[in-house]
Amino acid sequence: MGEKLMRLDKFLSGQLNISRADAKELIKKRLVTVNGETAKLYDMKINTAADSVCSEGIPFAYREHVYIMLNKPAGVVCATRDRLSDTVLELIPAEMRRKNLFPAGRLDKDTVGFVLITDDGEFAHNMLSPKKHVDKRYFAVLERPARPEDTDLFASGMVIDGMEKCLPAKLEITEDPKEVYITLREGKYHQIKRMAEAAGNKVVYLKRVSIGGLALDESLNEGECREITPEELDLIGLKVGT
Numbered sequence: 001m002g003e004k005l006m007r008l009d010k011f012l013s014g015q016l017n018i019s020r021a022d023a024k025e026l027i028k029k030r031l032v033t034v035n036g037e038t039a040k041l042y043d044m045k046i047n048t049a050a051d052s053v054c055s056e057g058i059p060f061a062y063r064e065h066v067y068i069m070l071n072k073p074a075g076v077v078c079a080t081r082d083r084l085s086d087t088v089l090e091l092i093p094a095e096m097r098r099k100n101l102f103p104a105g106r107l108d109k110d111t112v113g114f115v116l117i118t119d120d121g122e123f124a125h126n127m128l129s130p131k132k133h134v135d136k137r138y139f140a141v142l143e144r145p146a147r148p149e150d151t152d153l154f155a156s157g158m159v160i161d162g163m164e165k166c167l168p169a170k171l172e173i174t175e176d177p178k179e180v181y182i183t184l185r186e187g188k189y190h191q192i193k194r195m196a197e198a199a200g201n202k203v204v205y206l207k208r209v210s211i212g213g214l215a216l217d218e219s220l221n222e223g224e225c226r227e228i229t230p231e232e233l234d235l236i237g238l239k240v241g242t
């Protein structure tokens with residue numbers, strides 16, 4: 001992440017998720033220090049890579065973007081707002097919120113599991129692009145046992161609804177053949193449900209368990225979230241900021 005020069009009030013507003021007016025108020029009340037000196041000017045230039053900024057005595061490290069892992073429960077929608085249903089953003093606690101957060105990709109309302117929420121549009125775009133080869137792995141419970149030949153069917157690049165061609169997908173059948181793992185590299189609308197239907201079956205439960213090499217933290221209960229560490233972000237398999 002390169003260094004950037006940024007006005008102090010803008011820096012505070014972005015990092016603390018407060019309005020520009022509230023950021024100015026903190027500076028006016030002499031509650032902000034830059035490299036140990038009380039800041040006096042709203043438009044003082046901050047070097048995001050080198051300057052140490054404290055608000056009310058508490059230092060914070062500059063982060064250009066945030067990346068949050070949410071264990072999505074059923075019944076909420078992957079959107080930034082919705083007229084009828086709760087959205088995944090409403091599950092983010094106030095202290096983690098930032099401007100411009102959005103879910104990177106959509107799970108159906110009844111699908112549970114790993115949703116990545118970020119304010120980094122480029123990262124989200126790359127994570128979702130089939131060209132970047134970031135696998136999304138799901139656990140599914142099917143109405144009927146999967147057949148051994150379904151593995152080849154999924155791997156062959158299925159045609160769903162008679163006209164939409166999917167990229168090859170991986171189907172792993174567990175000891176209980178009604179329980180399977182499916183790995184996709186793309187995200188067509190209701191893709192797994194439609195693939196199961198094309199194979200003469202039906203999905204009764206669906207959970208996303210990993211994105212790239214990063215697995216859902218199973219200590220998160222449904223509805224809970226936490227920030228993704230920089231090391232974990234690397235496991236997704238994309239370079240941030242490139």
Ligand code: URA
Pocket residue numbers: 106107108109111189190191192193194206
């Ligand atoms: N496939 C589906 O059918 N639904 C999801 O939510 C994700 C993948």
